[in-house]
Amino acid sequence: MIVDGNLAGSELSALNRSRILDHIDLDQNEFQRLLNDLCDDLLTSTSHGAIRVDNALIDSLLGEIAHPDLRRSLLRAMWSIADADDWLADAEAVLLTRASNAWAAETNFSSPVPQF
Numbered sequence: 001m002i003v004d005g006n007l008a009g010s011e012l013s014a015l016n017r018s019r020i021l022d023h024i025d026l027d028q029n030e031f032q033r034l035l036n037d038l039c040d041d042l043l044t045s046t047s048h049g050a051i052r053v054d055n056a057l058i059d060s061l062l063g064e065i066a067h068p069d070l071r072r073s074l075l076r077a078m079w080s081i082a083d084a085d086d087w088l089a090d091a092e093a094v095l096l097t098r099a100s101n102a103w104a105a106e107t108n109f110s111s112p113v114p115q116f
Contacts, residue, residue: 002035013084014080071103075099
């Protein structure tokens with residue numbers, strides 16, 4: 001939601017519709033506090049007025065999510081949130097690609113393609 005530097009109301013609505021917070025035992029207040037802390041942390045690492053998150057950090061954070069079902073749910077939620085404002089920013093595309101690549105290697109991540 002913040003990877004593109006623009007937290008849109010439509011993205012927050014998509015987050016709520018996804019119910020992903022239910023899967024990770026995090027209520028709205030805790031999430032808001034976590035989001036504020038993350039934004040504060042990111043603001044300390046600006047470069048020429050832009051926030052850049054290192055790919056190694058993204059990969060490390062994605063690696064912390066180990067359960068295949070949670071990965072699937074989270075990836076669906078990430079796509080819904082990124083698409084909610086009708087604009088896929090470059091940073092969102094990078095994050096979604098990295099998540100898809102990292103998690104696709106997981107056994108049973110996706111259903112097998114039916115053979116005809």
